[in-house]
Amino acid sequence: MKLNLKVWRQKNANTAGKLVDYSVDNLNPDMSFLEMVDVLNDQLVKKGEEPVGFDHDCREGICGMCSMYIDGRAHGPQHAATTCQLYLRSFKDGDTVHVEPWRSKAFPIVKDLVTDRSAFDRIIAAGGFVSVNTGQAQDANNLPVDKHDAEKAMDAAACIGCGACVAACPNGAAMLFVSAKISQLALLPQGQPERDLRALRMVEQMDEEGFGNCSNIGACEAECPKEIKLTNIARMNRDFLAASLVSETE
Amino acid sequence: MAIDSKIPEGKLQDKWEEYKEHAKLVNPANKRKIEIIVVGTGLAGASAAATLAEQGYKVKAFCFQDSPRRAHSIAAQGGINAAKNYKNDGDSVYRLFYDTIKGGDFRAREANVYRLASVSANIIDQATAQGVPFAREYGGLLDNRSFGGTQVSRTFYARGQTGQQLLLGAYQSLERQIGLGNVEMFNRHEMVDVVVIDGKARGIIARNLITGKIERYFGHAVILASGGYGNVFYLSTNAMGSNVTAAWKAHKKGAFFGNPCYTQIHPTCIPVSGDYQSKLTLMSESLRNDGRVWVPKTKEDAKAIREGKKRAEDIKEEDRDYYLERKYPSFGNLCPRDIASRAAKEACDDGRGIVPSGFGVFLDFGDAIKRLGVETVKARYGELFPMYQNITNEDPLKTPMKIYPAVHYTMGGLWVDYELMTTVKGLYALGEANFSDHGANRLGASALMQGLADGYFVLPYTINNYLSDEIFTKAIPLDHPAFEEAAKGAEERMKKFLSINGKQSVEDFHRKLGKIMWEYCGMARNAEGLTKARKLIGELREEFWKDVKVPGELNDFNPELDKAGRVADFIELGELMVIDALNRNESCGGHFREEYQDQGEAKRDDANYLYVAAWEFTGVGADPTLHKEDLKYENIKLQVRSYK
Ligand SMILES: Cc1cc2nc3c(=O)[nH]c(=O)nc-3n(C[C@H](O)[C@H](O)[C@H](O)COP(=O)(O)OP(=O)(O)OC[C@H]3O[C@@H](n4cnc5c(N)ncnc54)[C@H](O)[C@@H]3O)c2cc1C
Ligand code: SF4
Ligand code: FES
Numbered sequence: 023m024k025l026n027l028k029v030w031r032q033k034n035a036n037t038a039g040k041l042v043d044y045s046v047d048n049l050n051p052d053m054s055f056l057e058m059v060d061v062l063n064d065q066l067v068k069k070g071e072e073p074v075g076f077d078h079d080c081r082e083g084i085c086g087m088c089s090m091y092i093d094g095r096a097h098g099p100q101h102a103a104t105t106c107q108l109y110l111r112s113f114k115d116g117d118t119v120h121v122e123p124w125r126s127k128a129f130p131i132v133k134d135l136v137t138d139r140s141a142f143d144r145i146i147a148a149g150g151f152v153s154v155n156t157g158q159a160q161d162a163n164n165l166p167v168d169k170h171d172a173e174k175a176m177d178a179a180a181c182i183g184c185g186a187c188v189a190a191c192p193n194g195a196a197m198l199f200v201s202a203k204i205s206q207l208a209l210l211p212q213g214q215p216e217r218d219l220r221a222l223r224m225v226e227q228m229d230e231e232g233f234g235n236c237s238n239i240g241a242c243e244a245e246c247p248k249e250i251k252l253t254n255i256a257r258m259n260r261d262f263l264a265a266s267l268v269s270e271t272e
Numbered sequence: 273m274a275i276d277s278k279i280p281e282g283k284l285q286d287k288w289e290e291y292k293e294h295a296k297l298v299n300p301a302n303k304r305k306i307e308i309i310v311v312g313t314g315l316a317g318a319s320a321a322a323t324l325a326e327q328g329y330k331v332k333a334f335c336f337q338d339s340p341r342r343a344h345s346i347a348a349q350g351g352i353n354a355a356k357n358y359k360n361d362g363d364s365v366y367r368l369f370y371d372t373i374k375g376g377d378f379r380a381r382e383a384n385v386y387r388l389a390s391v392s393a394n395i396i397d398q399a400t401a402q403g404v405p406f407a408r409e410y411g412g413l414l415d416n417r418s419f420g421g422t423q424v425s426r427t428f429y430a431r432g433q434t435g436q437q438l439l440l441g442a443y444q445s446l447e448r449q450i451g452l453g454n455v456e457m458f459n460r461h462e463m464v465d466v467v468v469i470d471g472k473a474r475g476i477i478a479r480n481l482i483t484g485k486i487e488r489y490f491g492h493a494v495i496l497a498s499g500g501y502g503n504v505f506y507l508s509t510n511a512m513g514s515n516v517t518a519a520w521k522a523h524k525k526g527a528f529f530g531n532p533c534y535t536q537i538h539p540t541c542i543p544v545s546g547d548y549q550s551k552l553t554l555m556s557e558s559l560r561n562d563g564r565v566w567v568p569k570t571k572e573d574a575k576a577i578r579e580g581k582k583r584a585e586d587i588k589e590e591d592r593d594y595y596l597e598r599k600y601p602s603f604g605n606l607c608p609r610d611i612a613s614r615a616a617k618e619a620c621d622d623g624r625g626i627v628p629s630g631f632g633v634f635l636d637f638g639d640a641i642k643r644l645g646v647e648t649v650k651a652r653y654g655e656l657f658p659m660y661q662n663i664t665n666e667d668p669l670k671t672p673m674k675i676y677p678a679v680h681y682t683m684g685g686l687w688v689d690y691e692l693m694t695t696v697k698g699l700y701a702l703g704e705a706n707f708s709d710h711g712a713n714r715l716g717a718s719a720l721m722q723g724l725a726d727g728y729f730v731l732p733y734t735i736n737n738y739l740s741d742e743i744f745t746k747a748i749p750l751d752h753p754a755f756e757e758a759a760k761g762a763e764e765r766m767k768k769f770l771s772i773n774g775k776q777s778v779e780d781f782h783r784k785l786g787k788i789m790w791e792y793c794g795m796a797r798n799a800e801g802l803t804k805a806r807k808l809i810g811e812l813r814e815e816f817w818k819d820v821k822v823p824g825e826l827n828d829f830n831p832e833l834d835k836a837g838r839v840a841d842f843i844e845l846g847e848l849m850v851i852d853a854l855n856r857n858e859s860c861g862g863h864f865r866e867e868y869q870d871q872g873e874a875k876r877d878d879a880n881y882l883y884v885a886a887w888e889f890t891g892v893g894a895d896p897t898l899h900k901e902d903l904k905y906e907n908i909k910l911q912v913r914s915y916k
Pocket of ligand 3: 077078080082083085086087088104105106107
């Protein structure tokens with residue numbers, strides 16, 4: 023099969039970018055989307071042109087590195103899948119496909135389809151942890167956890183930090199990502215001592231990074247490859263509000 | 273140079289406690305003056321960096337991904353072993369130690385493995401305290417599952433995402449230290465050389481992958497936690513970026529490489545389907561609990577299936593060869609990884625493979641579905657079936673899965689002593705990057721355990737023993753001749769890649785190397801093939817330096833250039849692996865030499881090969897020097913591993 027691609031090419035953060043046309047032929051529907059980009063890149067390299075820059079590593083949907091905006095959708099047309107889990111059988115022979123980077127003020131473009139998502143790391147550094155030094159832990163079974171809570175915590179912990187939620191959101195909000203971590207730790211006894219502080223600090227950092235506000239559109243949930251739920255945002259808002267009240271009345 | 277493993281004297285059970293009691297310490301005021309470089313932020317690196325920073329050291333951590341959270345460790349699915357004996361099924365530190373030694377086919381160091389088993393329980397405590405959402409029972413206590421090679425249930429897990437959750441736990445501890453200013457994190461940086469001054473590791477040269485600049489970093493000690501080298505085979509279950517560069521550069525600067533030929537090939541992966549394929553996907557070992565492995569009895573039937581003229585369903589029960597059940601009646605489909613892999617190869621080499629390439633066998637759930645019903649089978653393998661279907665477009669509930677072995681893990685790595693120090697002073701190796709604990713074959717769920725043991729509980733003790741003598745060492749200026757030379761060397765090498773302007777892409781070379789390695793140094797090896805491979809690799813290396821084409825510029829974001837460096841190193845490593853495999857005239861664990869077998873079973877030679885092969889670099893293409901570390905079994909009796 024053959025695909026006509028319109029790919030965003032941008033040399034670096036300081037230059038303007040544009041869509042460039044490529045067509046790739048002799049494709050196999052069982053190829054992954056990224057393998058198709060590999061083929062394109064190999065052709066470009068052999069012509070002495072610079073290949074398309076894109077992030078990827080595990081190619082199994084778990085590292086959160088891949089991040090393409092395909093035909094107007096974060097990670098492309100397939101539901102609950104990352105870009106690396108998308109296969110060409112989702113397209114038709116001769117289709118024209120637009121490929122762009124995540125677009126958000128908080129994720130500046132590094133090159134082509136590569137963006138800088140380090141804002142996520144800084145949000146975690148601000149409070150997305152339990153303060154326990156190595157060697158300070160008690161026996162794991164001294165702290166039973168309700169199975170139901172543990173499962174819900176795991177649902178939230180499944181977030182891969184890809185940023186599709188931000189890319190999908192018209193406001194560029196990072197609420198789904200931030201709330202997933204806040205929820206995970208809020209659902210577990212280990213997370214209780216720092217619960218308020220965590221919510222305050224992470225939200226504060228999120229605002230500082232320039233992410234937009236949430237207006238309950240739900241695009242994040244719809245595009246999240248790990249099906250992280252909007253209920254996490256509700257939980258985070260509750261925690262944040264409670265924590266803000268406490269810090270104000272103190 | 274003689275190698276000293278520095279194994280403490282005393283009884284096996286007491287060695288580590290006594291070591292810790294007598295190891296030198298560094299006081300907190302001095303720790304603040306000491307800088308440590310950690311290359312890699314997978315389980316091993318992130319846990320080490322966080323712990324050292326908590327202790328008060330100044331840490332600089334490096335990874336090539338855009339965030340430390342994305343290291344290859346994230347992909348581990350199954351679980352992590354620990355001798356907690358929560359199930360009260362007779363588990364103990366000794367039993368975990370014993371299983372690991374036996375699983376490794378008696379080629380690991382007793383003292384290291386015992387220490388690993390004894391700190392394993394602390395890992396679970398630490399991870400739980402961090403908020404890692406391990407699976408729980410209804411009573412709220414931690415749940416366990418069983419894994420291959422053991423008779424107890426000691427594997428802790430977080431759904432099918434154990435590696436992810438453990439890594440996020442370590443990553444969050446690391447981020448906390450970054451937030452506190454104790455760790456400086458360098459994402460998208462690739463270490464391209466170690467700087468050694470007066471015999472001691474004193475820093476690294478790294479390429480900033482965004483600007484392309486070659487940068488210099490000083491450290492009183494350097495820790496490599498850069499992962500395994502399975503990608504030398506091109507196709508493997510490793511992440512695309514996994515590479516040997518950090519370890520290889522250390523090797524060229526004097527760190528010996530231990531047992532490079534020990535490679536683990538995992539039996540249940542999705543077969544290669546075309547030339548475009550970039551990686552192979554692992555299907556969990558647990559599938560072999562209910563799936564039956566088979567190929568047709570006759571070559572004719574196999575051919576018909578390959579050509580699409582027949583389907584699996586058309587082959588009658590009596591015409592199927594359930595070869596694992598036939599050959600290993602007592603373990604059947606659940607025999608260990610190395611054995612199951614070799615048996616699949618044998619069947620396919622016999623012309624009975626069932627995918628178009630000829631290299632694939634069936635993993636059939638038909639009987640399980642008849643016995644348990646579709647719903648039960650579906651529930652049991654919840655995430656795996658849809659994953660398989662997404663990749664192959666076939667429903668394993670309707671037609672058998674197709675699988676084939678793939679490269680998965682490397683037991684070999686930088687040689688380290690009991691303190692995890694390489695043969696270069698002040699240079700340490702942790703996690704999959706070292707050779708230490710798995711002998712010739714690793715048991716499932718033990719890599720996560722080892723990486724975290726190294727990073728949380730071993731290195732943070734042993735490194736003090738070295739650094740206590742370094743408290744008066746001032747930071748070495750970055751224009752020191754050794755830094756100058758290393759930085760210049762790195763830059764010249766990259767300029768060379770860019771200037772060759774040949775016809776083949778880096779990918780072409782990587783693919784060719786992978787073919788050679790897989791063909792001659794893969795699941796089965798022999799002297800003739802290995803000798804040939806050495807020649808082919810030498811030729812490939814020359815061709816690479818004449819005909820590779822790397823576009824773009826040095827001082828720019830340039831993934832092709834990064835890849836060129838990695839593949840050039842893989843080619844050199846490939847040669848060493850072949851040399852090591854040729855030297856080891858025996859079969860053990862993942863290393864199967866066809867000449868040394870007993871009707872298909874590996875034949876060890878303890879009289880002559882009960883040693884770790886630690887190789888010293890002598891020059892590209894030159895014969896490396898072999899140093900032997902004799903393995904002493906004082907607590908465990910050497911036996912033949914049999915699964916018949
Ligand atoms: C699909 C799969 C499933 C697995 N499942 C299991 C399992 O269930 N249980 C189990 O115990 N084991 C499992 N393993 C094995 C296990 O995941 C790995 O052995 C382990 O995670 C390796 O951890 P590490 O910290 O040593 O290295 P990695 O996680 O590979 O980390 C390497 C780090 O080094 C960095 N790095 C590398 N080179 C450089 C350089 N030159 N410069 C700068 N940074 C560099 C990388 O950026 C990364 O941060 C699995 C492996 C695979 C492939
Ligand atoms: S919440 Fe979903 S979309 Fe957002 S970063 Fe996490 S996994 Fe990606
Ligand atoms: S490459 Fe890792 S999630 Fe896609």
